[in-house]
Amino acid sequence: MPRWLVVLWVAMGALVVLVPVGAIAAYIYVSGEVHADMRFPSDDVTVARCALDPATGRPVAELSVTSGAAREGTYTVTVEFRDEREKAVDRGTGTVGGLAVGATGRTAVVGARAYGGGAPRCVVLDAEFESTEPVATATR
Known part of the structure; x- marks a missing residue:
């Protein structure tokens, strides 16, 4: 060859x-x-406090949302309440509406039923952002 x-x-x-x-x-x-x-909407959400409501015994997650979005909008956040073994015991949803760019809003998510075992752990399971401002007027 x-x-x-x-x-x-x-x-x-x-x-x-x-x-x-x-x-x-x-x-x-x-x-x-x-x-x-x-970026993901969940990056804008922080669990500020997770505790039991002393009156009802239900778990409560206090959330702080600082908008990193390019437009004004509404955040819908789903929180899962877990026990000491990381087992999901309840779930709830909260919203922060009309949040301007860079602004911070707060909401509380309360579980549906009383929680009996120790301190709960609050985990942001999902966060969604829906713009309430038309794209043409966005500042960024």
Whole structure:
């Protein structure tokens, strides 16, 4: 077999391997760049206090929401109440409406039933943001 044919086969084989690897690397790079500034509404929510209501015995999560969104909107937050073994015992939802860009709002989420075992643990399970301001008037 002539030497030039061997070089051609090796070069073709390298292309068959390197082109898909390069495409995958480029996809990963671009994907990272596109999602670099991605934010989630749950990043804006903090559990300020988690305790039992002394009168009812129900778990209460006091939430603080500082808007990192580009527009005014409403946050809907789902909190899960867990026991000492991290088992979910209850769940509740709270909202903070009309929150301006950069503003902080508070809400309390109360469990549906009394909790009997020790101090509960409050975990933000989900947070959703719905803009109440049209895109054309957004400040950012």
